[in-house]
Structure formats: C-alpha cells, structure tokens
Amino acid sequence: xxxxxxxxxxxxxxxxxxxxxxxxxxxxxxxxxxxxxxxxxxxxxxxxxxxxxxxxxxxxxxxxxxxxxxxxxxxxxxxxxxxxxxxxxxxxxxxxxxxxxxxxxxxxxxxxxxxxxxxxxxxxxxxxxxxxxxxxxxxxxxxxxxxxxxxxxxxxxxxxxxxxxxxxxxxxxxxxxxxxxxxxxxxxxxxxxxxxxxxxxxxxxxxxxxxxxxxxxxxxxxxxxxxxxxxxxxxxxxxxxxxxxxxxxxxxxxxxxxxxxxxxxxxxxxxxxxxxxxxxxxxxxxxxxxxxxxxxxxxxxxxxxxxxxxxxxxxxxxxxxxxxxxxxxxxxxxxxxxxxxxxxxxxxxxxxxxxxxxxxxxxxxxxxxxxx
Numbered sequence: 438x439x440x441x442x443x444x445x446x447x448x449x450x451x452x453x454x455x456x457x458x459x460x461x462x463x464x465x466x467x468x469x470x471x472x473x474x475x476x477x478x479x480x481x482x483x484x485x486x487x488x489x490x491x492x493x494x495x496x497x498x499x500x501x502x503x504x505x506x507x508x509x510x511x512x513x514x515x516x517x518x519x520x521x522x523x524x525x526x527x528x529x530x531x532x533x534x535x536x537x538x539x540x541x542x543x544x545x546x547x548x549x550x551x552x553x554x555x556x557x558x559x560x561x562x563x564x565x566x567x568x569x570x571x572x573x574x575x576x577x578x579x580x581x582x583x584x585x586x587x588x589x590x591x592x593x594x595x596x597x598x599x600x601x602x603x604x605x606x607x608x609x610x611x612x613x614x615x616x617x618x619x620x621x622x623x624x625x626x627x628x629x630x631x632x633x634x635x636x637x638x639x640x641x642x643x644x645x646x647x648x649x650x651x652x653x654x655x656x657x658x659x660x661x662x663x664x665x666x667x668x669x670x671x672x673x674x675x676x677x678x679x680x681x682x683x684x685x686x687x688x689x690x691x692x693x694x695x696x697x698x699x700x701x702x703x704x705x706x707x708x709x710x711x712x713x714x715x716x717x718x719x720x721x722x723x724x725x726x727x728x729x730x731x732x733x734x735x736x737x738x739x740x741x742x743x744x745x746x747x748x749x750x751x752x753x754x755x756x757x758x759x760x761x762x763x764x765x766x767x768x769x770x771x772x773x774x775x776x777x778x779x780x781x782x783x784x785x786x787x788x789x790x791x792x793x794x795x796x797x798x799x800x801x802x803x804x805x806x807x808x809x
Contacts, residue, residue, distance in 0.1 A: 473797045477790055484789030488782035495781075496579045499656040500774035501663040503649045504765035543647045546673050547638035547666060550619060553629050556636075556669060561661045571662065575631055578654050636666055646764070656770045664767040671761050679757045686750040693743045700736040707733045 470477070546552055557572040621629070638649045649670070651663040707729040714722045 469798055470794070473794070476793050476797055480789040480793035481786050484786035485782055487789070488785035489778070491785065492778035492781040495775075496654050497773040498652050498654060498775045499659045499770045500650060500652045501659045501767050501770055502651075502765065503663050503667050503763065503767050505647050505649075505667060506645065506762045506764055543640055543670060543674075544638040546670060547636060547649065548633050550621075550629055552669065552673065553632045553636070554619070554625075556662075556666065557628060557632060559665055559669075561658050561665065563655055563658050571632075572628060574653075574655070574658060575628055636662070638666075638670075652774065660767045660769040667761075667763065667767070675758050678759055679754050682750065682754040682757045686747070686754055689743060689747040689750050693740070693747050696736070696740040696743045700733070700740040703729070703733040703736040 557570070557575075559571055560568050561571050561574060562568050563574060635652050636649070638647060640647050647670075649663060649666050651659050651666060653659040653662060707726075710726060710729050714726070
C-alpha cells in the first residue's frame with residue numbers, strides 16, 4: 438500500500454511539474470510576443486495594405502446559375518407515334534432504337550469544343566443597346582496586374598521570335614473544319630479554354646437536375662450567356678434525339694412521292710386503255726384491262742402503306758422532342774460572387790503576422806548565428 442501511494446504521489450508531482458513548466462513556457466511566449474508587438478503592428482499594417490491591393494486588383498466576377506429538369510422522351514410504343522399507329526394499322530409501326538443520350542451527358546456537351554465554338558460566335562447584350570460577339574467580349578475582360586507581369590517574358594520572346602520566324606497563317610473562319618476534324622488557331626484554343634473555365638455544367642445523379650453556371654465580369658452579359666447556354670443545350674439534345682426520326686421521315690417522304698408517281702402512272706395507263714378500248718369486248722382486251730387494274734390497285738396499296746408510315750414518322754419526330762422544365766431561370770446578378778475583399782485582407786494580415794512572429798522568435802537568431 439505504501440509503495441502504491443508513493444507511486445501515485447510521484448506521478449502527481451510529475452504532472453504538477455509538467456503543468457508548471459507548460460505555464461512557464463506560455464508566459465515566456467507571451468512576454469516575447471509583447472516584446473515584439475511593434476513588429477506585429479507593422480505586420481498587420483503591411484498585411485492590410487497587401488490584402489487591399491490584391492482585392493482591388495482582382496476584377497469583380499458575377500455568377501448566374503440556371504437549373505433545369507429534362508424529361509427525356511416517353512415510353513417506347515406510346516405517345517403520338519403509338520396513337521397514329523393504332524389509327525393507321527399495326528403495319529405502320531416503326532422500330533424504336535435504344536436511346537444513347539441521357540441527362541448525364543449535359544456537362545460533356547457544354548464543355549465540348551463544337552458547342553463552345555458555336556457559343557463564342559453568338560452575339561450577346563453587354564449593356565443597354567450595346568451588343569457584341571462573346572468572342573469579342575472575352576478580349577475586353579480585364580485580368581489582375583500580376584498576370585501581365587507573369588506573361589511579359591512570354592510576350593517578349595514571342596515578339597522576338599516573330600521577327601525571325603514566319604508564323605503560320607491563322608484561319609479566318611472560326612473553327613475551320615477539315616474532313617470532320619476542327620482546325621483551330623492558338624488564339625482560338627485559348628478562348629475555348631477560357632470558356633471552359635467560365636461556363637460549367639453539372640448533373641445531380643439522383644434527381645437528374647442539370648445546373649449550368651456562368652461566371653463573367655459583366656452582370657448583364659453573364660445572364661444573357663447563361664440563358665443562351667441553356668437554349669443551345671436544349672437545341673443540341675433535341676437535334677440528337679430527333680435526328681434519327683427526321684432521317685426516317687425524310688426517307689419516307691421521298692419514298693412516298695415515288696410511290697405516288699407510280700400510282701398516278703398506273704392510274705393513267707388504266708384510264709387511257711379503258712377509254713381507247715371501250716367499244717371492244719374481246720377477251721384479250723378484258724384480260725389486259727384486268728391486269729392494268731391490278732397494277733393500279735397494287736400501286737395504290739403500296740402508296741397508301743408508305744403514306745401511313747410517313748404519318749407515323751412525322752408523329753415520332755414530335756414525340757422524340759424532350760421537354761425541359763427550367764426551374765431557376767437566368768437572373769441578372771446584383772452583387773459580385775467569389776471571395777470578398779475582407780477575406781483577402783484578413784488572410785494577408787494572418788500570413789504577415791505569422792511570418793513576423795516566426796522571423797522574430799525562430800528564424801532571426803538562427804540567421805544571426807549563420808552570419809557569424
């Protein structure tokens with residue numbers, strides 16, 4: 438018992454000693470902080486100035502987010518095409534392929550090069566009565582001053598290089614196509630990269646809600662571009678969904694005209710033969726008349742069937758168009774988005790204070806010893 442009590446007393450004394458030692462270290466640290474308070478005040482001032490400069494240098498950004506819910510078609514065999522087939526007969530039904538497009542591809546479509554190329558050539562409203570292409574507007578957006586400083590060496594090297602090397606002629610056409618491949622100049626590639634950063638789309642896998650976010654420096658232009666992105670996205674999806682049905686419809690229209698002409702020709706042949714042999718009652722005449730009548734009836738049946746299929750195809754084009762419900766439209770933002778100026782100021786003050794304390798308490802003595 439005595440040994441156990443002594444062990445407890447020893448452990449308690451050790452704990453008390455550690456607490457006292459920690460308290461001494463803390464008091465000593467506070468004394469050192471108070472001793473360098475003037476340096477800390479200077480660091481706060483420097484951090485405030487630096488944070489203010491950075492906050493003022495970064496252009497204001499405005500963000501507009503549009504939310505839409507796409508309803509991708511209806512059940513196969515139903516809808517307008519099914520209704521048309523029920524009236525025209527089961528023989529008029531058309532095959533249904535498996536849909537390869539779903540809502541999850543919206544983000545990939547928005548970031549694709551063809552989509553952004555078409556979008557960059559679109560005219561947008563920048564302010565009341567002033568319009569320009571998105572491509573031109575991107576040239577007018579400002580950047581922080583340090584981006585010009587960082588890019589200055591590259592500009593100088595490029596300028597010197599252009600004096601000795603003849604640059605390739607850039608395409609005057611935006612996104613010149615060559616056998617399915619898109620040929621872009623260096624400047625156009627940079628613009629596409631900028632648009633990919635400023636225009637983003639995301640899809641909620643649970644609800645299939647598509648959110649399109651656009652960030653630009655002009656609030657009016659931001660809202661206009663966001664609305665245009667949504668409309669163009671809808672056009673892309675509708676064109677994809679209806680392309681097969683439109684091809685079938687165009688083919689059936691051509692086939693229907695051909696079968697209609699064949700029927701008219703057979704009808705004229707039959708009428709002409711009946712008119713020219715009306716007074717004759719020969720068996721050969723009757724046989725030829727029956728043959729021509731059969732050809733006319735067969736031509737009409739084929740024409741009628743193709744015409745029915747054409748009606749189903751036209752109904753299917755309308756049926757395949759997806760319906761988009763815009764839950765949150767594009768609204769012109771009143772306040773900028775992104776990090777506020779206060780956050781920049783506090784961040785730089787914190788970094789400067791930490792740097793000053795680290796220098797005075799840790800690095801300064803070590804640096805002095807190295808000099809000696």
